[in-house]
Amino acid sequence: xxxxxxxxxxxxxxxxxxxxxxxxxxxxxxxxxxxxxxxxxxxxxxxxxxxxxxxxxxxxxxxxxxxxxxxxxxxxxxxxxxxxxxxxxxxxxxxxxxxxxxxxxxxxxxxxxxxxxxxxxxxxxxxxxxxxxxxxxxxxxxxxxxxxxxxxxxxxxxxxxxxxxxxxxxxxxxxxxxxxxxxxxxxxxxxxxxxxxxx
Numbered sequence: 256x257x258x259x260x261x262x263x264x265x266x267x268x269x270x271x272x273x274x275x276x277x278x279x280x281x282x283x284x285x286x287x288x289x290x291x292x293x294x295x296x297x298x299x300x301x302x303x304x305x306x307x308x309x310x311x312x313x314x315x316x317x318x319x320x321x322x323x324x325x326x327x328x329x330x331x332x333x334x335x336x337x338x339x340x341x342x343x344x345x346x347x348x349x350x351x352x353x354x355x356x357x358x359x360x361x362x363x364x365x366x367x368x369x370x371x372x373x374x375x376x377x378x379x380x381x382x383x384x385x386x387x388x389x390x391x392x393x394x395x396x397x398x399x400x401x402x403x404x405x406x407x408x409x410x411x412x413x414x415x416x417x418x419x420x421x422x423x424x425x426x427x428x429x430x431x432x433x434x435x436x437x438x439x440x441x442x443x444x445x446x447x448x449x450x451x452x453x454x
Contacts, residue, residue, distance in 0.1 A: 353424045375423040409434040416441045
């Protein structure tokens with residue numbers, strides 16, 4: 256719309272200037288005969304101007320079409336790349352996901368030979384009573400104790416209520432552990448349920 260309006264104004268301006276020149280010449284020298292000749296001559300050039308305007312308009316349309324085609328091609332290529340990468344990303348995310356587990360499920364799970372069962376509470380809390388087979392790796396020093404754990408085996412993490420163990424699970428996740436279980440309810444629920452404890 257802006258291009259058409261600009262072309263329209265250019266036409267009007269061009270026609271006005273030619274008319275003023277024509278009037279000046281009529282008044283100064285040649286009179287009505289010159290006016291007729293000049294008017295005929297100007298009319299001959301109108302189609303040429305119209306053709307030039309059409310060419311410019313078509314050129315602009317061509318440039319815009321080409322730009323749009325490039326944008327669409329880039330968008331399609333980007334979507335295709337995303338589609339190719341996303342399954343791998345989803346698999347990695349699924350492997351590293353921290354799983355939430357109940358105290359009942361934990362009792363069965365930690366009986367397996369390859370299970371690693373850690374308690375991230377303080378040594379004082381741990382000494383007050385803990386689930387059997389747990390190793391005390393306090394949360395404050397967990398990052399420095401990762402060498403004691405095997406990344407190839409599942410890790411079950413417990414604390415007092417389940418909050419600190421979640422933080423511990425996140426530390427393991429960042430360190431590259433892939434089979435991580437956070438025990439909901441923690442030692443508090445473990446004891447309330449009457450499950451065996453050690454001191």
